[in-house]
Amino acid sequence: MRTSSDPADSIAIEARGLGKKYRLQGRGRRHDTVRDILASAFTAALKGGRGPNRPAESFWALKDVSFQIRHGENVGVLGLNGAGKSTLLKVLSRVTAPTTGQARIHGRLGSLLEVGTGFHGELTGRENIFLYGAILGMKKSETERKFEEIVAFAELDEFINMPVKRYSSGMYVRLAFAVAAHLEPDILLLDEVLSVGDLPFQRKCMEFARNLQKRRATIILVSHNMFSIKSMCDRVIYLRGGRVQFDGATEKGVELYEADCRLSAVPWASHEAADWPIAITDVTVMDETHAPRAIFDHGERMRVRVDYTTTRSVDAPNFVISIVRSDGVACCCYSTELDGIVVTPSSGRGVIELLTPPLALISEHYRIEILVREKGFQKLICAQGGGSFHVRHPMLDTHFGVFHEPGAWELEDGRRPATLRTIAMGAGS
Amino acid sequence: MTAATLPKPDHLSIDIRPGRALGKLELGELWRYRELLYFLILRELKIRYRQAAIGAAWALIQPIMTVAIFSVVFGHFAKMPSGGVPYPIFAFTAVLPWMYFAEAVRRGSTGLVGDSDLIRKIYFPRLLVPLAMVAAPLIDFAAGFVVLLAILAFYQVQITIYILLLPLFLLVALGLSLSVALWLGPLSVRFRDVMHALPFVIQVWMYASPIAYPMAIVPERWRLLYSLNPMVGVIEGFRWVLLRDGHPDFRAIAISCVIISACLVGGLVYFKKMERSFADVI
Numbered sequence: 127m128r129t130s131s132d133p134a135d136s137i138a139i140e141a142r143g144l145g146k147k148y149r150l151q152g153r154g155r156r157h158d159t160v161r162d163i164l165a166s167a168f169t170a171a172l173k174g175g176r177g178p179n180r181p182a183e184s185f186w187a188l189k190d191v192s193f194q195i196r197h198g199e200n201v202g203v204l205g206l207n208g209a210g211k212s213t214l215l216k217v218l219s220r221v222t223a224p225t226t227g228q229a230r231i232h233g234r235l236g237s238l239l240e241v242g243t244g245f246h247g248e249l250t251g252r253e254n255i256f257l258y259g260a261i262l263g264m265k266k267s268e269t270e271r272k273f274e275e276i277v278a279f280a281e282l283d284e285f286i287n288m289p290v291k292r293y294s295s296g297m298y299v300r301l302a303f304a305v306a307a308h309l310e311p312d313i314l315l316l317d318e319v320l321s322v323g324d325l326p327f328q329r330k331c332m333e334f335a336r337n338l339q340k341r342r343a344t345i346i347l348v349s350h351n352m353f354s355i356k357s358m359c360d361r362v363i364y365l366r367g368g369r370v371q372f373d374g375a376t377e378k379g380v381e382l383y384e385a386d387c388r389l390s391a392v393p394w395a396s397h398e399a400a401d402w403p404i405a406i407t408d409v410t411v412m413d414e415t416h417a418p419r420a421i422f423d424h425g426e427r428m429r430v431r432v433d434y435t436t437t438r439s440v441d442a443p444n445f446v447i448s449i450v451r452s453d454g455v456a457c458c459c460y461s462t463e464l465d466g467i468v469v470t471p472s473s474g475r476g477v478i479e480l481l482t483p484p485l486a487l488i489s490e491h492y493r494i495e496i497l498v499r500e501k502g503f504q505k506l507i508c509a510q511g512g513g514s515f516h517v518r519h520p521m522l523d524t525h526f527g528v529f530h531e532p533g534a535w536e537l538e539d540g541r542r543p544a545t546l547r548t549i550a551m552g553a554g555s
Numbered sequence: 556m557t558a559a560t561l562p563k564p565d566h567l568s569i570d571i572r573p574g575r576a577l578g579k580l581e582l583g584e585l586w587r588y589r590e591l592l593y594f595l596i597l598r599e600l601k602i603r604y605r606q607a608a609i610g611a612a613w614a615l616i617q618p619i620m621t622v623a624i625f626s627v628v629f630g631h632f633a634k635m636p637s638g639g640v641p642y643p644i645f646a647f648t649a650v651l652p653w654m655y656f657a658e659a660v661r662r663g664s665t666g667l668v669g670d671s672d673l674i675r676k677i678y679f680p681r682l683l684v685p686l687a688m689v690a691a692p693l694i695d696f697a698a699g700f701v702v703l704l705a706i707l708a709f710y711q712v713q714i715t716i717y718i719l720l721l722p723l724f725l726l727v728a729l730g731l732s733l734s735v736a737l738w739l740g741p742l743s744v745r746f747r748d749v750m751h752a753l754p755f756v757i758q759v760w761m762y763a764s765p766i767a768y769p770m771a772i773v774p775e776r777w778r779l780l781y782s783l784n785p786m787v788g789v790i791e792g793f794r795w796v797l798l799r800d801g802h803p804d805f806r807a808i809a810i811s812c813v814i815i816s817a818c819l820v821g822g823l824v825y826f827k828k829m830e831r832s833f834a835d836v837i
Contacts, residue, residue, distance in 0.1 A: 219677070220678035221834045223832070226573055228573075229570075230568055230569070230571070237678070248606065249601060257595075260591040261591060266590045
């Protein structure tokens with residue numbers, strides 16, 4: 127059915143009361159067999175019930191989600207893990223049907239939910255371009271026309287006749303993104319894909335996204351990278367527990383998200399959390415004057431105050447405060463033990479505060495992770511994510527590395543060069 | 556739709572709704588993705604014998620070896636009657652459509668699970684998977700058919716105008732394997748048991764079809780029941796067309812067609828009903 131000239135003329139996506147229910151039973155049990163079903167029916171019969179006597183447990187991954195997105199809008203979808211972001215994109219891209227509600231999409235839809243899933247390892251890059259293009263809905267003639275461009279975009283000229291099973295993961299991703307990029311969709315659904323590949327390729331992808339924006343395409347971006355959300359989206363839909371918690375300006379949505387993220391678990395350490403003697407109760411990011419702050423200029427100093435409680439005594443715990451960039455790069459850390467400080471926690475509550483040297487980090491978004499280890503970087507006894515902040519600088523970004531410090535220069539005859547006030551020094555002014 | 560809002564006039568809007576028990580078949584959607592069918596078939600053909608030392612020769616070796624074994628065991632040892640034609644020809648005319656059918660059913664029924672990554676992540680008309688899987692073994696069939704023609708020439712069997720009817724019977728075999736795939740495919744998405752049971756089912760089915768033996772040895776009173784197996788009609792058809800072996804059993808052929816049509820329509824409806832949950836349960 128064609129879109130008639132309805133009042134939703136420039137609406138790209140309209141969702142009304144979308145809901146998606148998953149049954150918990152069988153979830154994660156991928157290889158259900160008839161035997162399982164027979165077995166459970168049998169036990170149910172023995173217990174005297176008719177059929178399974180307890181109703182299948184279910185949960186709503188999405189609940190009552192409504193929104194309108196206009197053509198040309200770029201919307202970020204935010205939420206903690208399990209908030210329903212990916213389910214929403216799956217419903218919108220028609221991979222799975224909603225349980226309730228409905229949505230209408232006007233225009234050609236392209237989705238990149240996981241790069242390269244359509245590839246077949248035995249086929250060459252060339253063959254995969256055509257196959258993947260067709261999976262994404264491209265006509266053969268269209269793929270043929272854009273073939274050279276795709277290969278050039280992926281930077282794979284000499285490997286294009288090689289089976290992709292021999293590709294490096296970077297090459298794989300580049301090829302997949304290149305095909306999807308040339309679909310020229312009116313609406314593009316992106317799930318965390320901009321964070322793959324190396325830096326130059328990421329930049330290329332951002333550039334590509336901006337070109338799409340110029341063509342008034344609509345981009346729906348799911349990302350944990352606040353940096354790409356902020357630079358691409360002027361609107362954010364924040365999901366919590368499958369519901370739309372907030373729908374509006376990016377700044378506000380990101381704030382909400384970051385508030386929820388604060389004091390979140392450190393993913394890699396959470397499985398060890400069983401019996402930690404120390405628990406972090408609060409983390410506060412402040413400036414030198416103890417005023418809470420979230421944005422720092424390059425070169426400013428930062429205070430991080432950590433409130434904790436101890437449940438049993440620990441001998442000289444080593445507090446480590448590490449700073450992790452939004453793209454997951456661990457930038458630096460401060461450790462009481464490395465700095466020669468011996469912490470003697472009094473039983474019960476304690477406070478420890480760090481004053482950083484002038485921040486040399488480039489302009490980006492960072493989060494703080496607090497780790498406590500036993501003396502001598504031994505066993506981990508606490509891990510906690512806490513707080514986040516921005517560093518601001520007009521020029522220094524990821525292209526300049528992780529941090530920037532001025533160097534001392536000399537010319538060949540030993541003269542000191544004439545100096546001028548550098549742009550890097552004058553950050554805050 | 557006004558030209559100002561949507562860049563290209565042929566763009567359709569998509570409606571996303573909860574699953575309905577008897578949804579539309581969305582054949583238009585299938586048509587729009589017809590090129591994907593082509594590429595999926597191409598993929599099947601390309602990967603089938605890649606990284607195999609003798610590659611596509613397998614397509615010829617399999618039927619030839621099967622016929623050779625049958626000829627020794629059933630033709631030579633068991634002295635199975637073969638309706639007046641040399642046993643190897645008798646067997647080959649049945650082994651060829653049978654191998655196509657068995658392969659099409661096997662791949663058609665397990666193809667969805669094989670493409671589970673794709674199904675979990677990307678939308679495309681799911682029907683294309685069984686369609687492609689059922690179509691791809693036709694190439695093997697074609698290769699085997701050339702061998703059959705050579706064997707016919709060797710035994711100096713005349714080929715007649717009847718051979719033009721052969722595609723018809725092949726089509727019936729394709730329809731049958733598709734209808735089986737439409738039922739077993741969604742079932743195997745939910746229950747992997749299908750994949751384990753399938754080889755056994757196919758083997759039983761083979762002995763229930765007149766491949767190694769002529770239909771004539773089936774007692775008359777069991778014939779009708781026997782003809783409920785749609786492959787009986789297909790194989791009888793092949794023999795009739797190629798060997799003009801007696802008169803065709805039109806009753807068996809008609810029964811085949813009726814059963815296949817019913818299974819095909821039912822399979823389509825079942826498949827469309829089940830496909831909405833593929834991504835969730837696969």
